[in-house]
Amino acid sequence: MRKLLVYLKDYRKESVLAPLFKMLEALFELFVPLVVAAIIDTGIRQGEKDFVVKMCFLLALLAVIGLTCSITAQYFAAKAAVGFTTKLRQVLFHHIQNLSFTEMDTVGTSTLITRITSDMNQVQSGVNLVLRLFLRSPFIVFGAMIMAFTIDVKSALVFVVTIPLLSVVVFGIMLISIPLYKKVQENLDRVLRVTRENLTGVRVIRAFNKEEEEMARFEEQNQSLTNVQKFVGRFSGLMNPVTYVIVNGGIIALIWSGALRVDVGILTQGAVVALVNYMSQILVELIKLANLIITVTKAVACGNRIQGVLDMEAAKESGKEDRESAPDLTGTEMPAVVFEQVSLTYQGAGARSLSNLSFQVQPGETVGIIGGTGSGKSSLVNLIPRFYHATEGHIFLNGKEIEGYSVEALREKIGVVLQKTVLFKGTIRDNVRWGKKDASDEEIEEALCISQAKEFVEQKAGGLDFFVEQGGKNLSGGQRQRLTIARAVVKKPEILILDDSASALDFATDARLRIAIRQMKHRPTVFIVSQRAASIQYADHIIVLEDGKAVGMGTHSELLENCTVYEEIYRSQMQGEVQ
């Protein structure tokens, strides 16, 4: 959390002025009991009406000054808190944007989203409250005590006993109940999980006739939640009664000691009243302080989580530097892509996901990559645009090691269609233009043609202006997939990577798509990742992966001859035709 405070720097003035004005306000509040004491001792005792009126106007004046100070303070606090979080949010967003895939994998997107939204809001209200109250409350508590000392040292000793006692009770109850609230949260999470499970698994649960059991399970979690809640409630419900008893105990002591000292003429009646008033003020402030601390602990926890995300950068940098780069390749016929003894071990993983891969691809060729789940197909293609960094070996693009390109320049050359079909809120045109910012309608149409999307786009209301909802919800899986292909094709990339991107297409469309890509004018080098042998069987090279190792490389007919894994895959899928 502490490191985040640098973003408060631009609001240094505000963050000093806000508590300062709050303290001023508190100071004027502390004068009030003194004024009342004067009214009693001078005004009433001596019957001076003028004095009473004057003093009451003084009270009103104090109120006005207090109001001004406090509004000023609120403004500065709000400004600093909002400004701080706005800045921090931007920084965090920028940071997340530049996290590598490896880091995104370890943290998970949903966590990141919580960090930048709800955690951020908590931090904002925490900062706001701290600026407003953190100085004010202790100031009033100790101020009241000091004022009491100025009135009468001996009576003030009552404060010296009461304040620590109150603090122990207030903070003690809080310290004990904060972990209990965490327990409540855990229980609530469990209730949430059962509810969620029953929605996501509704078909399975009903198919197995498990409704009754699920209700019992829910009931159990629900009951334990209620029990914890009640326990915490019973405990934290002690706060008000106990503090009430202590403060009034203090007041009783004040009246008694006051009585003794008034009797011998050291104190006046008004002074006793003032002391009692100070005691009441302390109670109010301590309760406020307790609530404040709850908010602040929450905010600090949230702040630390944000800090955690911002700290992730270090890992990325160091991972890149400890590898030496390879010299450029030389020769007349430069291959488009070269893999040289490439291995990949994911962060935190025990085993290699890819090991010792070497191959060359000439410009315009098509590479098919096939293998079972988890065999490393996606990992292989993800290395080319540097979504992940190879942990060993070198990858060359047009003869130059890919680490030698800037990430932007490298990705400029590559069109990727990821497994997960993602579209963004906006028109179809906007979405395709992700590939090329200034693509003309003709270029877009051409891309749609290649990706077999033209037909359905034309049928949509508005054609290219058809509005795609967030996540592409208003399109079918196959339609989404074809648009993501169009998006990659429109930029006319040198390298086109299709990572299992025809899975939602029927066989006929898949075939037409492959033909269209092959006929593209600028002949990109194509990588096709697939589970279907039919999708890759006509590729120039086929790489068969198993457990991250290339168990076969060659053309379809070569592999049928000498690669049992490939043969098995092919036979299992082709049974119908072989007969």
Place this chain on the structure above:
Amino acid sequence: MEQKERQKEVRKETLQKVLKRIQRYWFFLLLSMAAAVVTVVSTLYVPILIGRGVDYILGAGQVDFPSILGILAEIGIVVGITAFFQWLMNVSNNKIAYHVVHDIREEAFRRIEILPLRYIDSHSYGEIVSRVIADVDIFADGLLMGFTQLFTGVITILGTLIIMLTVNGWITAVVVCITPLSLFVASFIAKKTFTMFGEQSSVRGEQTAFIDEMIGNQQVVQAFGREAEVEEQFAKMNHRLENCSLKAIFYSSITNPATRFVNSMVYAGVGITGALAAIGGGISVGQLTCMLSYANQYTKPFNEISGVVTELQNALACAGRIFALIEEEPQKADKPDALARFEAKGEISLQNVCFSYLPGQKLIEDFNLEVKPGQRIAIVGPTGCGKTTVINLLMRFYDVDRGTICVDGCDVTDMTRHALRENYGMVLQETWLKTGTIRENLLMGKETATEEEMMEAAKAAHAHSFIMRLPKGYDTFITEDGGSLSQGQKQLLCITRVMLVKPPILILDEATSSIDTRTEQKIQKAFERLMEGRTSFIVAHRLSTIQGADKILVMKDGNIVEQGSHQQLLAKHGFYANLYNSQWAQ
């Protein structure tokens, strides 16, 4: 105007429903109210006692020690009583609020279990979950606050007024005249800031959606090198948020100082009238201190009440959403004379079945199908063609609009859903496992299965070896989404789950994408064994399954366009033949 009326009406109804649920806890409600009255009265009594105490301390040599001692003892007792009843009130309120919430949650969950799939499919999970969790939580807070503060607030105000009147009418008049000002200020600010908060939350919502979209799909953003543009868009949104947040936060934070200011004015007003009255001999100094401390306390409940009212409105809105879920129409109940047990041989017939998800949008029309026990039916068609619809109807996740579905000649509506579903085993492509151990998951269908039976089934489904490799074997704890298990492993567990039950009818959604070919082949063999002698419906992706089927249902756009055996369909030269031939085209 009319809309406001209706809103009021709805709010009133919701309130009634809430009250009905509180009724069960009437004892604690009465206890809480009684405790509240005692607390308030004794709280108000303390300043009077303190005032009297002050009156016994007039000046040097004018102190009445015996009376003071008596008063102090009295204060001690009253404070003790207050504290005890305050605690009692807190505890009762907690009890009521948490129990009511507990009951409502349970009601909601029970309803979820009998809601028609139609409802669940058409609402996002997040939305329903947020009703059961977040809405109920806000409602609980509101309810609790309402209890503790609304009731005590009102009696505090009344009590204070009455006591003040008995002490001095003039001072009371001053207080009564100035305090509404505080209410007025508070509501004025609340109204002004309401739109600002609305704006803030709408910009915030917009930003969250944007974050969700961009960070959720960061791979694409990075792949296309759009970081800078996206960040710029974000910055614009962020700037807008800054502006409206600042406004909303600042203006709403004026409320406290403003009401405190009014409070101070009341204090000064009481001071001047009280002190003048004291000079005139109307009241004593002790009474004046008592009045001053009332003046301090008096406005507090007003502020609290205005806060509570918004909180309560919010809570009622949440309650309204929960009740909407609770009152959602459940699936049609099983007939009273429905068979509770039914052991099918596996003959299924569909006669003139009509079904559509949306009224007016025809989907399945006059569909007929006869399946003999042990037959294998393949369902094929392009993605999104509605293959799951057939599963939905067979399992009675949805009911047909017209026509009948019979199992062994018995209409499925003449037996309970449980009786029907006991005859089915289902493996869906979207694997679902519940949080718990692997054993718990496997035994879902048959809790009485022995250890040997379970392992037998796991071996048959090729799950045994990987389960044994997990840290705790069959006792490994897995979470909702399967945690560290791969998609394929999860699928194997789902298959084992059905293997163990051996139901007469199977529904299998062939899992092609998530299991690698070689594992799949092994599973396929296990499936073959399982399907032997059982009627099975297979959403088929593999040619071998399709060709081996007794009947193929070809679906397109939700409709069953063709049915027959492989050879028959090929001879038809229709949609199926086209699909089949195109499959292996270059």
